[in-house]
Amino acid sequence: MxxxxxxxxAALLLSAKAGDERSRxxxxxxxxxxxxxxxxxxxxxxxxxxxxxxxxxxxxxxRAFSHLDKFEPRCEGAFLYYLRRILMNVIHxxxxxxxxxxxxxxxxxEPSSLGPSPVEDAVGAETWERYRRALSGLTEAQAQAVxxxxxxxxxxxxxxxxxxxxxxxxxxxxxxxxxxRLSELMHVPPGS
Amino acid sequence: xxxxxxxxxxxxxxRLSRSSRADLVKTLSCTPIGARTARQLEEVERIRLAFExxxxxxxxxPDFPGYVVIEKLGQGGFGAVYRARDEKLGREVxxxxxxxxxxxxxxxxxxxxxxxxxxxLLRHPNILTxxxxxxxxxxxxxxTEFIDGxxxxxxxxxxxxxxxxxxxxxxxxVCRALAAAHALQLIHRDVKSANILRERGGRIxxxxxxxxxxVGAGSNPEERMKVAGSPLFMAPEQVRGxxxxxxxxxxxxxxxxxxxSAGTYPVEPCDLEELFSKIKAGALKPLRDLRPDxxxxxxxxxxxxxxxxxxxxxxxxxxxxxxxxxxLAGEGAPASRAAPYRAMPGGLSxxxxxLLAFMGGLAALILAAAILGGSGLWSRLFNxxxxxxxxxxxxxxxxxxxxxxxxxxxxxxxxxxxxxxLFFEFEAGQDCHVYVLNEDARGSxxxxxxxxxxxxxxxxxxxxxxxxxxxxxxxxxxxxxxxxGGQEWIIVIASLKPLDRxxxxxxxxxxxxxxxxxxxxALQVVVRGMTVAPQKKEAVLxxxxxxETLIEExxxxxxxxxxxxxxxxxxxxxxx
Numbered sequence: 137m138x139x140x141x142x143x144x145x146a147a148l149l150l151s152a153k154a155g156d157e158r159s160r161x162x163x164x165x166x167x168x169x170x171x172x173x174x175x176x177x178x179x180x181x182x183x184x185x186x187x188x189x190x191x192x193x194x195x196x197x198x199r200a201f202s203h204l205d206k207f208e209p210r211c212e213g214a215f216l217y218y219l220r221r222i223l224m225n226v227i228h229x230x231x232x233x234x235x236x237x238x239x240x241x242x243x244x245x246e247p248s249s250l251g252p253s254p255v256e257d258a259v260g261a262e263t264w265e266r267y268r269r270a271l272s273g274l275t276e277a278q279a280q281a282v283x284x285x286x287x288x289x290x291x292x293x294x295x296x297x298x299x300x301x302x303x304x305x306x307x308x309x310x311x312x313x314x315x316x317r318l319s320e321l322m323h324v325p326p327g328s
Numbered sequence: 329x330x331x332x333x334x335x336x337x338x339x340x341x342x343r344l345s346r347s348s349r350a351d352l353v354k355t356l357s358c359t360p361i362g363a364r365t366a367r368q369l370e371e372v373e374r375i376r377l378a379f380e381x382x383x384x385x386x387x388x389x390p391d392f393p394g395y396v397v398i399e400k401l402g403q404g405g406f407g408a409v410y411r412a413r414d415e416k417l418g419r420e421v422x423x424x425x426x427x428x429x430x431x432x433x434x435x436x437x438x439x440x441x442x443x444x445x446x447x448x449l450l451r452h453p454n455i456l457t458x459x460x461x462x463x464x465x466x467x468x469x470x471x472t473e474f475i476d477g478x479x480x481x482x483x484x485x486x487x488x489x490x491x492x493x494x495x496x497x498x499x500x501x502v503c504r505a506l507a508a509a510h511a512l513q514l515i516h517r518d519v520k521s522a523n524i525l526r527e528r529g530g531r532i533x534x535x536x537x538x539x540x541x542x543v544g545a546g547s548n549p550e551e552r553m554k555v556a557g558s559p560l561f562m563a564p565e566q567v568r569g570x571x572x573x574x575x576x577x578x579x580x581x582x583x584x585x586x587x588x589s590a591g592t593y594p595v596e597p598c599d600l601e602e603l604f605s606k607i608k609a610g611a612l613k614p615l616r617d618l619r620p621d622x623x624x625x626x627x628x629x630x631x632x633x634x635x636x637x638x639x640x641x642x643x644x645x646x647x648x649x650x651x652x653x654x655x656l657a658g659e660g661a662p663a664s665r666a667a668p669y670r671a672m673p674g675g676l677s678x679x680x681x682x683l684l685a686f687m688g689g690l691a692a693l694i695l696a697a698a699i700l701g702g703s704g705l706w707s708r709l710f711n712x713x714x715x716x717x718x719x720x721x722x723x724x725x726x727x728x729x730x731x732x733x734x735x736x737x738x739x740x741x742x743x744x745x746x747x748x749x750l751f752f753e754f755e756a757g758q759d760c761h762v763y764v765l766n767e768d769a770r771g772s773x774x775x776x777x778x779x780x781x782x783x784x785x786x787x788x789x790x791x792x793x794x795x796x797x798x799x800x801x802x803x804x805x806x807x808x809x810x811x812x813g814g815q816e817w818i819i820v821i822a823s824l825k826p827l828d829r830x831x832x833x834x835x836x837x838x839x840x841x842x843x844x845x846x847x848x849x850a851l852q853v854v855v856r857g858m859t860v861a862p863q864k865k866e867a868v869l870x871x872x873x874x875x876e877t878l879i880e881e882x883x884x885x886x887x888x889x890x891x892x893x894x895x896x897x898x899x900x901x902x903x904x
Contacts, residue, residue, distance in 0.1 A: 177382035254427075257436055258378035263371045286376040291349050305345050312336070312344050312356055319361070319368035 145212035145298070153204050164197050166212075170288040171196060171219050177255040177287065178227055192230075196223045213280040213298035220283060227253075270321035278314035285311045390425045390469055392462045397423065406436060406538065411474060414459075417743075418902055421459060425469040437468060439538050444470050446537040449512055454505035456535045475535075477527035480588060484521065489591035489619070492626035496652045498524070499585050501532035503649035506581065510574040510645055513543050517572060519580035520561040521587050529897065543573055559603055560593050564636050567604045575638035578648055582633025582641075589626070590618040594634070610636035625655050723755040723793060726818055726899050729806065743902045744816065749806035751795050752777070752820060758790040761826045764797075765819040766807075776807055776818075786826060809903060816903050822895040 145166065151159035175189040175196070199222050200207075207218055256264040271279050277299070284290045284298055296307035336344065340359045347355040353373040357366045390397060394415050401409045401422070412423040426440050447458035447470075460471040480498070484490075490498070502524060509516055517539040525533045563579035566572055586594050594612035595603055606612070612634060615627050629651050635641045642648035727735040729749045738744070752764055763786075764777035777796045778786055782805075784798035797805050821827065 173379060173382070177379040254382040255375060255378040258381070259371060259374045260435075264375070266368070267372065267375055285349070285352075286372060287379050289376075289380055308345060308347070308352065309336075309341065312352060315353065315356060315369060315372060316359075316361060316365070319365045319372060322368035322371065323364045 145215055146210065149204075149207070149215060152201070153207075160201055163215075164201075167197070167216060167219060168193060170216055170284075170290065171223065173289055174220055174283075174287045175223055178223065178253045180227070180231060180253050192223060192226055195226045195230075199226065211298060211300045213284055213295070213300075214276075216288060216298065217276070217280045217283055220287070266322045267318070270318050270324075273321045274314060274317055277310070278317060281307070281310045282314040282318055285315070390423060390464075390467055392423070392464050392467070392469055395421070395423060395462070395471070406439065412471075414471070420474045422472045422474045423462075423469050424472065425467060440468055440470070442540065443536070443538040446509075446514055446540045447472070449514070450508055450537075452505055452508040454501045454532055454534055455508060456533055475525050475527050475533055477525045477531075477533075479522045480524045480526060480584070481521035483526060484588060484591055490588045492589055492623040493656060495585050495588040496626060496629070496656050498526075498532055498588060499581060500649050500652045500656070502534055502581055502584070503645045503652065505532075505534040506574070506577050506645035507649065509537075509540070510577070514540050515543055515572050515574065516540055516577050516580075517566070518558055518561070519577050519584060520558050521584050522558075524584065530895070541572065543571075559600060560595065562604075562607060563638075564608045564610070565638060567607050573638065574644055575641045578633050578642050578645065579635075579638075581645075581648065582630050585630045585633070586612075586615055589622060589630070590615055592618065608636070610634075623655075625658060629655055723753055724820065724822075724897060725753045726820075727751055727753055738899065738901065744809050745903075746809055748809045750809070750818075751797070751806050752818075753793060753795055754788065754820070754822070755793045756788070756790050756822060758824065759787040760790065761786040761823045762788050762794075762796065763821045763823075763827065765821070767817045767819065768815070816901040818899040818901065820897045820899075 145163065148159045148163040148166065152163050171193050172189055175192040179189050179192065196219055200219055203222075207215070252261060252264075259267075271282065274282065281295065281299060284295045290298065292304040292308045292311070295301070295311060296304045299307060299310065301307040301310060336359060343355055343358070344352070353369055353376070357369055361369070390410065396413045396415060398411045398413060398420070401411055407424050407426050410423040410425065412421055413419070414421050426436060441461065444458055444461045447456060451457070456475070457473045458470060459473065462469040462471060489495075502519070506516065506519070514537070516534070516537060518536055519534070523534065523536045525535060527533060561580040561583045563572070563576045564570075566576055583594065594615070595606050596613075615622065615630055629648075632651075633641055633648060642651065726738045727750065728738055728744070729735050729751075735751070738750070744750070754762055762777065763775065766774045766776050778784070779797050779800065782797055782800045783802075784794060784796065788794050795804075797807065799805065
């Protein structure tokens with residue numbers, strides 16, 4: 137692994153794991169834009185007004201840092217993928233909480249639990265489910281590449297850095313293969 | 329199925345290596361991947377764009393050509409509402425725009441357009457008027473009238489509950505709006521305090537038909553049975569996923585009246601499951617327990633609307649309206665008082681500009697008492713004090729004769745031209761005194777009605793439609809615009825009692841000039857003071873400020889005459 141990567145996410149992860157507060161802050165700052173984008177697409181419509189994407193980002197980072205010892209630092213892409221999993225748990229937990237005791241104001245609105253996320257709303261529940269299912273059928277490297285491209289909106293240069301690919305073009309090809317494989321899996325019926 | 333590395337030919341790899349982030353998927357689709365995979369790839373691209381849309385442009389203001397956004401008024405789960413200016417027509421409008429993150433959602437767009445179509449079908453003084461649907465650079469927006477007022481949920485939280493009489497008055501107007509929608513077999517499904525606005529001046533407006541559903545023959549049964557609505561206002565059949573009909577909206581209106589009169593809801597906030605269970609069982613807190621002081625006949629009206637079985641409720645909005653009107657008619661003595669209102673400095677609308685609206689041609693029971701805020705008036709209006717009788721204005725529209733011989737209604741901000749002939753159509757439920765004034769941008773005022781020599785005199789008989797100014801010298805007369813220029817305001821005031829102070833104000837030099845004579849030979853009354861030179865903006869504002877002063881004077885005048893229920897309408901017109 138080239139030395140320069142150690143000055144980035146992996147290095148920050150190592151020192152953050154060792155308890156360095158500044159590294160944690162730098163890491164959070166570094167991941168926030170990507171995480172915010174993933175979160176914005178996932179805030180259920182019914183939770184809008186009660187929970188903002190920013191709340192999800194904060195909660196996700198808090199959980200991530202409190203369990204950092206469980207994460208093996210490799211690269212930024214892997215860390216973002218790890219954050220994505222935590223984010224989904226955060227949304228799941230918040231959804232249950234809102235369901236159990238919705239504030240009075242929420243009851244004056246459309247039911248929160250019935251609201252899809254913006255992305256689900258945009259593409260339809262079925263497509264969203266197929267995408268999520270197919271994603272889990274990819275290799276971890278492919279899944280990370282696809283998530284960085286599709287959900288984080290990163291360009292190929294950034295993806296290359298995050299996945300430690302030798303070049304932007306190499307990252308592009310990893311993404312292309314991942315997308316092709318993902319699309320093939322998306323039209324495979326569940327359980328096949 | 330085991331994932332494998334997909335291989336590309338050298339040529340495909342070359343093409344892919346030249347592709348940008350935006351066209352990678354498109355390039356990939358051109359490789360021999362098969363039609364089904366290509367379709368899924370398109371779906372992935374939609375997901376990518378949806379994330380892009382959700383993460384970007386959260387607050388990007390809409391930039392529809394011809395509309396200048398003035399300020400953001402609010403945002404809900406689906407859309408944001410802006411106050412904007414229609415540059416071509418020179419009037420303020422409300423612009424409701426689908427949130428950027430939902431622009432790609434077919435379902436959200438369809439809901440948005442559905443609301444637009446529903447509003448376009450409805451033309452009623454108590455329903456928000458839509459002007460246009462806009463689409464620009466992928467963004468979609470509705471242009472509606474701008475209402476300077478507040479939703480009732482805000483009013484109640486700021487000022488406390490209403491008296492039974494006041495709540496019933498609001499209920500009557502909402503019933504009328506619902507009757508218009510139900511006549512088209514359109515069920516609102518989201519009647520709630522937040523969707524009922526009180527415009528400054530007293531007009532009640534039902535908004536947000538986004539969840540509306542058609543229930544007639546040929547409508548979609550799945551759509552009719554879809555669980556939709558705001559939980560606290562949902563009827564048992566909605567909660568059960570049963571079919572909705574007009575009685576579903578009547579139940580929701582029952583909850584609204586409960587909320588308006590109790591200041592709270594019949595079910596305490598709890599989790600959805602418990603809430604729905606209570607709704608289905610009809611386990612609602614009795615209104616009487618919360619407001620033992622409410623007028624006796626009012627509580628059963630609300631209870632009937634809230635019956636679990638639709639068959640036990642009012643069967644139509646008209647029936648509910650009739651019951652509310654009967655209650656109001658029986659309110660010979662002053663209604664019970666609501667809890668004291670908290671003082672609210674700065675007038676009625678500190679959070680001004682909730683959406684949308686002015687409506688000419690209105691035919692509605694207008695809340696007794698008047699306009700333009702002021703806690704004193706509000707208290708008079710909503711504390712149940714004042715007149716034992718209720719001024720019921722059934723029709724009020726400023727109209728213009730047209731070449732076809734059919735008069736057209738003029739709305740706020742409409743443009744008038746030289747030689748236009750105007751009249752005011754008016755009908756009230758009781759005999760009442762009507763005054764029509766005109767003010768121009770220079771602040772010059774005229775009393776257009778009553779006019780000297782006119783056959784129509786105050787009080788105008790109730791239950792009969794009148795055209796003002798009416799006959800003069802045996803001939804039908806009109807007010808005529810005799811010169812172009814500037815801005816005009818027409819102010820119409822109706823009162824159960826004569827406004828003697830108005831005469832005094834009219835006599836005040838340079839403030840209010842009574843039109844002296846009528847040209848008996850002409851088929852019109854030439855309105856002095858409608859002739860104004862083009863005004864600068866400052867002058868327009870000055871004129872408006874003077875109008876406010878006049879209205880304040882009238883309010884004072886009304887306040888000095890107990891029982892003089894007052895109805896005022898202000899219609900600005902452009903006369904460039």
